[in-house]
Amino acid sequence: MTVSLTIENLSAHYGQTQVLKDLSISVAAGELVSLLGSSGCGKTTTLRIVAGFLQPTSGNVKLGDRDLTTLPAHARDIGLVFQNYALFPHLTVQENVAFGLKQRGISSADRAKRATAMLERVGLANLADRLPGALSGGQKQRVALARALVIEPPLLMFDEPLSNLDAKLRVDMRVEIRQLQKANGTTSLYVTHDQEEAFSISDRVAIMNAGRIMQLDTPEVLYQKPANAFVARFVGFENLIPMKTVARDGAIVTVEAAGGARLHLSQDVFGPIKDDFVLATRPDGLVVRQEGEGIPTTLGTRTYLGRAYQYKCETAAGEITANGALSELFEPGAKAVLVPVPEQCCILAPEK
Amino acid sequence: MNKFAKWGLTLPATIAVVLLLVIPVVLTIATTFGEPKGVFSTYTAFFNSGFRTNILYRTLRIALITTAISLVIGFLTAYVIAQMPGRLKSIAIIAAVFPLLTGVVVRSFAWLIILGKNGILNSSLLSLGIISEPLSMLYTEGSVIVAMVYLFVPLMILTLTGVLEGIPRDVVEASASLGAKPIATFFQVILPLAVPGLIVGAVLVFTGSFTSYATPQLLGGEQMMMMGTLLYQRAMVTFDWVGASTIAAIMVVITIAIVSIMSRIARRLNPMAV
Numbered sequence: 121m122t123v124s125l126t127i128e129n130l131s132a133h134y135g136q137t138q139v140l141k142d143l144s145i146s147v148a149a150g151e152l153v154s155l156l157g158s159s160g161c162g163k164t165t166t167l168r169i170v171a172g173f174l175q176p177t178s179g180n181v182k183l184g185d186r187d188l189t190t191l192p193a194h195a196r197d198i199g200l201v202f203q204n205y206a207l208f209p210h211l212t213v214q215e216n217v218a219f220g221l222k223q224r225g226i227s228s229a230d231r232a233k234r235a236t237a238m239l240e241r242v243g244l245a246n247l248a249d250r251l252p253g254a255l256s257g258g259q260k261q262r263v264a265l266a267r268a269l270v271i272e273p274p275l276l277m278f279d280e281p282l283s284n285l286d287a288k289l290r291v292d293m294r295v296e297i298r299q300l301q302k303a304n305g306t307t308s309l310y311v312t313h314d315q316e317e318a319f320s321i322s323d324r325v326a327i328m329n330a331g332r333i334m335q336l337d338t339p340e341v342l343y344q345k346p347a348n349a350f351v352a353r354f355v356g357f358e359n360l361i362p363m364k365t366v367a368r369d370g371a372i373v374t375v376e377a378a379g380g381a382r383l384h385l386s387q388d389v390f391g392p393i394k395d396d397f398v399l400a401t402r403p404d405g406l407v408v409r410q411e412g413e414g415i416p417t418t419l420g421t422r423t424y425l426g427r428a429y430q431y432k433c434e435t436a437a438g439e440i441t442a443n444g445a446l447s448e449l450f451e452p453g454a455k456a457v458l459v460p461v462p463e464q465c466c467i468l469a470p471e472k
Numbered sequence: 473m474n475k476f477a478k479w480g481l482t483l484p485a486t487i488a489v490v491l492l493l494v495i496p497v498v499l500t501i502a503t504t505f506g507e508p509k510g511v512f513s514t515y516t517a518f519f520n521s522g523f524r525t526n527i528l529y530r531t532l533r534i535a536l537i538t539t540a541i542s543l544v545i546g547f548l549t550a551y552v553i554a555q556m557p558g559r560l561k562s563i564a565i566i567a568a569v570f571p572l573l574t575g576v577v578v579r580s581f582a583w584l585i586i587l588g589k590n591g592i593l594n595s596s597l598l599s600l601g602i603i604s605e606p607l608s609m610l611y612t613e614g615s616v617i618v619a620m621v622y623l624f625v626p627l628m629i630l631t632l633t634g635v636l637e638g639i640p641r642d643v644v645e646a647s648a649s650l651g652a653k654p655i656a657t658f659f660q661v662i663l664p665l666a667v668p669g670l671i672v673g674a675v676l677v678f679t680g681s682f683t684s685y686a687t688p689q690l691l692g693g694e695q696m697m698m699m700g701t702l703l704y705q706r707a708m709v710t711f712d713w714v715g716a717s718t719i720a721a722i723m724v725v726i727t728i729a730i731v732s733i734m735s736r737i738a739r740r741l742n743p744m745a746v
Binding site (some may be wrong): 171172173192193194195196197198199200202203204206207208209210219220222224229251266268271 | 512540587642643645646647648649650652653654656657660664665667742743
């Protein structure tokens with residue numbers, strides 16, 4: 121029973137402030153999509169609207185062909201895993217897991233059987249009679265997961281489920297969540313502010329900012345081909361160098377950075393180049409050379425990264441971070457040029 | 473800080489409790505067993521007197537009814553208050569607690585004016601033509617209960633608001649997300665989690681109303697004596713000190729018994745409650 125989730129033109133307000141701006145996402149049946157962004161970007165608001173805890177100002181939410189928008193939360197049939205686990209402190213682990221089944225009028229014998237089976241799947245069968253207060257964070261989140269899964273919901277939602285766990289457990293748990301989600305083929309929406317977590321667990325990731333989706337794509341595309349300056353910066357393109365086209369000669373475009381440094385870029389390798397654009401690179405996307413065509417710079421602080429030396433580079437276009445090869449050591453204060461590596465650069469529209 | 477110094481900090485309070493509470497209570501109870509007619513003679517005398525056992529049963533009944541009504545009213549009010557936004561919440565709590573700023577006597581006296589033969593309630597009902605002659609509402613169990621509920625509801629509201637506010641929002645949301653209708657969430661999540669507060673509130677109201685003196689004195693009169701008024705009469709009118717001590721001892725035992733029954737119920741409803 122896998123269905124898709126469709127969120128259409130969602131807008132939401134807190135008082136006068138608009139927190140979601142015409143947001144649309146569709147999650148295919150069995151797919152896991154993450155909403156990724158810093159706090160206040162609207163990711164949790166989106167999840168709360170889908171869950172039925174908040175009413176949108178406009179737009180609608182559909183699960184398969186069922187319109188959820190006006191349904192109360194308890195009628196939506198969504199499995200939810202909370203950041204703070206939200207276990208019922210007065211019920212045992214077993215009773216916590218059986219809670220949703222009880223609400224569905226399932227007989228107590230069946231409830232016990234299904235809750236036990238689910239607890240076995242998450243490896244907690246031996247703790248069935250404990251109260252949540254006696255569990256560790258990881259165990260609590262497993263109970264929360266079991267409680268959400270046992271009702272076999274058509275949609276699972278996760279609200280920063282791992283952010284209260286320590287680093288090692290976080291990695292283990294996210295693998296476990298992904299395995300359970302894949303095994304059940306449950307359509308899932310996952311909210312997190314942790315990029316690594318989102319990229320490792322998701323089929324697709326929506327990077328959000330100020331109530332909008334900046335880009336919704338597979339982790340690979342997001343990481344290698346960000347669609348705009350915001351996403352580029354978010355995924356680690358530290359250098360965003362504004363440039364202008366000054367001449368075109370077939371595929372070769374002559375561009376100029378602030379301060380007058382000129383480069384000849386081929387549209388065959390860089391893709392189409394507009395008149396006004398931003399050249400975005402990670403520190404690895406720039407080669408530090410003694411001389412040649414590039415952005416002239418005075419090298420500043422050098423840090424050893426193990427695989428490379430990282431330089432803070434003063435240029436007329438602002439400070440740029442570049443990773444230089446281990447084989448060629450530059451001293452701070454040396455003059456050099458920075459040469460962009462086409463495969464590791466993106467040509468993006470300038471920021472407004 | 474060493475161990476002794478730490479215990480030293482509790483010393484003033486310990487001395488006060490021992491000197492002013494433990495010793496007097498022990499001495500009071502001890503006197504009841506020193507009668508020449510036999511160790512338990514004062515107790516058999518108490519329980520053989522229909523007049524006195526009637527007062528005990530009445531006191532229990534009034535205290536339990538007051539507690540039950542206060543629990544319901546207090547819980548409903550606190551439930552609404554706990555969900556109010558910040559500013560409105562403070563105003564509501566202040567309003568609820570406002571009656572506590574005046575004394576017990578004043579608040580009980582107010583009911584004399586309301587419930588009296590020529591009181592506000594009777595004159596309103598008369599002028600509305602609902603009744604043709606004044607009702608006698610004073611000096612009944614009802615009048616005592618009404619006044620006591622009025623007296624104790626603020627305490628209940630205060631206790632329960634704190635507890636209900638402490639129930640995390642996401643636990644309630646988790647219940648809804650698992651398919652629990654609001655009424656199911658209330659009975660299976662909110663109510664059990666509020667049990668510790670309900671017990672504290674119930675204990676406060678029960679002990680307060682079981683031992684009350686001013687309210688039954690003013691609104692119950694001679695006909696509706698309670699343990700508190702009986703004790704006063706024994707001690708200050710008939711100077712029967714041993715009789716008064718016996719009443720006090722019975723009250724202490726019953727209070728302890730009821731409180732422990734309440735906490736046992738609490739533990740059954742919510743294994744986390746004390």
